[in-house]
Amino acid sequence: MSQDVHYSVLLEESLDGLLQDKQGLYVDGTFGRGGHSRALLKRLGADARLIGFDKDPQAVATGEALASEDARFTIQHSSFADIASLPDCRGRVDGILLDLGVSSPQLDEAERGFSFMRDGPLDMRMDTSAGPSAAQWLEHSAEDAMVRVFRDYGEERFARRIARKIVERRAEKPLTRTLELARLIEETVPKKDEKKHPATRVFQAIRIEINRELEDLKLALDAAMKALKPGGRLVVISFHSLEDRIVKRFIKKYSQSQDFPIGVPVTHDQLKSPLKIIGKAIKAGDKELGENVRSRSAIMRIAERCLD
Numbered sequence: 001m002s003q004d005v006h007y008s009v010l011l012e013e014s015l016d017g018l019l020q021d022k023q024g025l026y027v028d029g030t031f032g033r034g035g036h037s038r039a040l041l042k043r044l045g046a047d048a049r050l051i052g053f054d055k056d057p058q059a060v061a062t063g064e065a066l067a068s069e070d071a072r073f074t075i076q077h078s079s080f081a082d083i084a085s086l087p088d089c090r091g092r093v094d095g096i097l098l099d100l101g102v103s104s105p106q107l108d109e110a111e112r113g114f115s116f117m118r119d120g121p122l123d124m125r126m127d128t129s130a131g132p133s134a135a136q137w138l139e140h141s142a143e144d145a146m147v148r149v150f151r152d153y154g155e156e157r158f159a160r161r162i163a164r165k166i167v168e169r170r171a172e173k174p175l176t177r178t179l180e181l182a183r184l185i186e187e188t189v190p191k192k193d194e195k196k197h198p199a200t201r202v203f204q205a206i207r208i209e210i211n212r213e214l215e216d217l218k219l220a221l222d223a224a225m226k227a228l229k230p231g232g233r234l235v236v237i238s239f240h241s242l243e244d245r246i247v248k249r250f251i252k253k254y255s256q257s258q259d260f261p262i263g264v265p266v267t268h269d270q271l272k273s274p275l276k277i278i279g280k281a282i283k284a285g286d287k288e289l290g291e292n293v294r295s296r297s298a299i300m301r302i303a304e305r306c307l308d
């Protein structure tokens with residue numbers, strides 16, 4: 001797969017689950033390079049609207065180009081956590097799609113600093129115009145803070161050992177390059193998984209931390225409840241267990257009826273659940289896995305808004 005191509009994971013399945021009204025209002029909360037948005041626009045009618053969100057300036061530039069081609073589309077340089085902040089979105093959205101994966105151009109472009117396989121500056125920011133880079137975070141974080149991030153977001157067994165080694169190394173010279181960090185981890189971790197590079201978990205953890213990915217996901221799910229109208233669909237594609245656990249618990253929580261103390265009078269509507277689970281979790285099929293190995297960890301969940 002070339003650097004400039006982004007494979008849209010579970011493309012047809014996600015659009016099938018999302019689309020309810022061909023003339024409706026939809027949100028692509030993670031525009032990326034526009035694969036899902038372009039495919040959705042092909043299915044939508046002339047009076048439909050699609051709003052894209054992305055923190056990545058390069059993705060926003062791609063979105064602006066698409067907006068100039070298709071008046072039904074607009075792009076917001078913002079996190080998907082801000083979905084409900086747009087007046088047009090509150091209680092009026094027919095479908096929200098969140099594809100939580102890092103796009104292939106981000107992974108494959110060494111200058112973005114996401115990859116432990118290519119040498120580049122330790123950046124890892126989705127929004128390169130804001131916030132500390134990975135190098136800055138590693139330079140200033142306390143050892144205990146790094147241990148927490150590596151354990152909580154990377155599920156790294158050797159979090160303490162790696163954090164201590166980073167502290168020792170930065171006392172001599174700051175870590176500024178991706179391969180520097182990858183080699184340090186490789187030299188520090190005693191047991192290697194043949195199927196996974198030893199730096200995988202730490203790189204994931206740092207990326208999640210500096211981009212506030214899990215915090216933004218929780219805010220986005222809450223925002224979706226405010227933005228979706230009754231019958232509107234929420235489709236979320238996750239790529240690791242931390243994300244999927246948050247999505248699964250959120251949907252489960254709101255697909256159950258509300259609890260009220262015994263003796264408190266309630267209406268029939270109050271006993272209804274705000275969300276309805278649509279089908280089972282979906283994973284990529286053999287055909288897609290053969291075309292894109294990065295699809296192997298994807299899992300998609302769909303829910304439908306039930307109440308105002």
